[in-house]
Amino acid sequence: MSDTTQENDHSNNSSSTFSEDTTQISTRSHSQEINTIKIVINDDNGHNHEKSEIKPPSPSAGENVDDQTTLLPFKQLLIVFMGLSLAIFLSSLDQTIVSTALPKIASDFHALSDISWVGTAYLLTSTAFQPLYGKFSDIFGRKSSFLFAISTFVVGSVLCGASVDMPMLIVSRAIAGIGGGGIMSLVMIIISDIVPLRERGKYQGIIGGTFTISSVVGPLIGGAFTDHISWRWAFYINLPTAALTIIIIITMLHLPHVYGSLKEKIKRIDFIGTIFLVASIVIILLPLNWGGNTYSWDSPIVISLFCVGAVLVCVFIFIEFRIAIEPVIPQHLFKLRNPVLVYITSFFIGMAFYGFIYYLPLYFQAVRGYSATEAGLQLIPLVLGLVLFSTVSGFATTVTGSYRPWIIFGYGLTTVASGLLSTLNENSNRGEEIGYLLIAGAGLGCSMQTVLLAAQSSVEHKDIAVVTSLSSFFRTIGGVFGVAISGAIFNNKLSSYLIDTLPSNIPLELVKNSVEYIHTLPPDTQTSIIHAYVHALSYVFFVAIPMAGVATITSLFIKHIPLRKTLGPIIAE
Incomplete structure (x- = not known):
């Protein structure tokens, strides 16, 4: 198609007569039909001038040319935000409230040996499906994807509460994990559609606070239900909160329609890439969960699963880069500076x-x-x-438009906190404990939500959903690796120290697996065991120093990109 001819204005303060001749040219660009308008201009001197203008294409079926951003009235935005916060509270609460109920569940089902699978099932499915929701929300729409995630989570929770044996509970937790894995990512994605980048920090900051509060409140509620009502209410408690969330989202969240029929949308799914992505994540997470507990780290099954997982990851990368027409994880995102740096920092701070x-x-x-x-x-x-x-860093980012200093300061403070926590021992006073925990919380609060702005500000709006879900995914997968590494170090140090100091009549495994048992022993024995725990825990917190340190150093290279004050297309870095 020829370039647009630019015309000079041949008359000053004189009127011109316009006549239009519209011709549709059959051509293809990204599978879209492009309309060209030929405009014939007849000036006062009788000269005709032609110029061509490109008419914006109409959305073609099955193609993601949709912009799901929408500006909501402030009161409506607050209500929607309340619904999104409830969803985060729901998802985070579920993970901690269940942990308190597990001993009672194991006792009722007489299946203590299988209890670890309750947590493992949820972890595997939630982590594996988390990166998929970004692309799926592009194809099927944010609202539909979010309602699917919440509904799946609710169905899984109901089945968990109604479980009659351990296998049913494990399968039900896996179903709940499929939905739970998308809730956090989709909340952040929806916020990116209804809140401009410049305003986004304060909303994401509040979401981060909600996540943390529910993480601490969960064990308290779970313990109360288990002790005074029934462990089943640790799952049923999700129903009223989820119902209110669904009502708010259906009635108050109105986003632009995603074009294409259901059949056309399904055709856009990268099924092969999805299968290999889910399989590779599950197979890598299994040995991370088993290693040092069910099996030793050098056992054949652990080593074999790591090898198979690595091969599947390589196959997935090949599919995404060479075969997939519309990949689950677009390769061009790994060519952009900020998203890659955010993934790295999220992984290590998650650890x-x-x-x-x-x-x-x-x-x-x-x-x-x-x-x-x-x-x-x-x-x-x-x-x-x-x-x-x-909250402070979020509001400050909104006022100043600067997020990079908060990221660097937050990661640096977390590194310092790791060092301080490694000094805690049986003689530490309450002031030291409170101070060190406050510093750790401050560091994490400054960085964990603001870092997402660095990724979102550097990609086009069509990539916002994927880059957001990947940021959450890398933090989660980093956490899994971090717990596995910390667990291996802790168990190794604790065992070696106890073997040297523990009296022969005290069972080693009981001391390692029951903190209640420790405090029933004679004072001298207690002192020796507690010191062993202090020794092992100091290594756990000490190893967090290089983890947070890598995140800090990496964050120094994040490029500041101004935050837009309006919704709409975002130009990539």
């Missing part, structure tokens, strides 16, 4: 963050002698720091 969440309660139970419920309450300083600074 440190999940290590804190998993092992700080153990410190308070084993070393300080608190119950599980009391240990959860001791994490309040961490929660307060995270919620406060997540």
